[in-house]
Amino acid sequence: MPLSLDVVQALRALAASMSPAMRARVCMHMADSFGIALAAGSEVQLAAPLLAAAGSGNSGGACRVIGTQQRLPPAQAAFANSALAHALDYDDIHDLARLHPTTVSLPAALAAADLAGAPGSAVLLATALGNELSCRLGVACAPQGSGPGSDWFLTQLVGYFGATFAAGHVLGLSDDQMASAMGFAYMQAAGGKEPGSAWAPTRVPSTRRSHRWAGSPRRCWHARA
Numbered sequence: 663m664p665l666s667l668d669v670v671q672a673l674r675a676l677a678a679s680m681s682p683a684m685r686a687r688v689c690m691h692m693a694d695s696f697g698i699a700l701a702a703g704s705e706v707q708l709a710a711p712l713l714a715a716a717g718s719g720n721s722g723g724a725c726r727v728i729g730t731q732q733r734l735p736p737a738q739a740a741f742a743n744s745a746l747a748h749a750l751d752y753d754d755i756h757d758l759a760r761l762h763p764t765t766v767s768l769p770a771a772l773a774a775a776d777l778a779g780a781p782g783s784a785v786l787l788a789t790a791l792g793n794e795l796s797c798r799l800g801v802a803c804a805p806q807g808s809g810p811g812s813d814w815f816l817t818q819l820v821g822y823f824g825a826t827f828a829a830g831h832v833l834g835l836s837d838d839q840m841a842s843a844m845g846f847a848y849m850q851a852a853g854g855k856e857p858g859s860a861w862a863p864t865r866v867p868s869t870r871r872s873h874r875w876a877g878s879p880r881r882c883w884h885a886r887a
Contacts, residue, residue, distance in 0.1 A: 702747070704729075712728065717738065743768075763796045
């Protein structure tokens with residue numbers, strides 16, 4: 663059995679046993695991200711050009727942008743919402759994994775939910791599972807803040823997988839489809855810091871944009887098979 667399929671099935675099992683306390687904690691993290699995105703939309707100078715760029719040539723999509731009347735295609739909406747949630751750099755962080763999990767998983771799940779008409783409960787569970795995957799991968803990297811590992815922005819590097827799983831869960835991908843989507847996410851995984859801090863707000867949302875490319879082809883190709 664491929665390792666990616668093992669990971670998918672382990673996360674599915676976790677979903678079946680998630681406690682009410684854990685669901686409440688995930689709701690708190692989601693609310694935190696929504697609040698930061700709303701604040702960023704009105705206070706951060708970078709927000710307006712980011713939203714304009716995300717919407718350029720893409721108006722009339724199915725997916726909502728937090729705090730606006732704007733609707734965009736799913737990839738652009740996920741990019742915009744992640745940029746807003748990360749722009750103030752107050753988003754949640756896993757201390758050991760040294761990454762921002764909800765800013766990755768939630769925008770991907772929201773875009774997929776708007777596309778598929780899925781309920782909020784599906785977004786909550788998908789966000790939890792995407793966060794779990796991202797954080798476990800980040801911890802496995804054992805980042806120390808110095809040495810070779812410090813050259814990588816782990817939110818972006820492992821966020822491809824968390825965002826892909828979150829979107830795929832909302833879209834109802836089978837285990838095999840999800841494992842294939844993970845393969846696409848692996849192909850795209852990046853995370854270098856070369857652009858510098860001035861471009862920090864765009865690093866996290868770039869991952870959310872790519873989750874749509876990773877998840878959608880597998881859904882379409884399996885449907886045709």
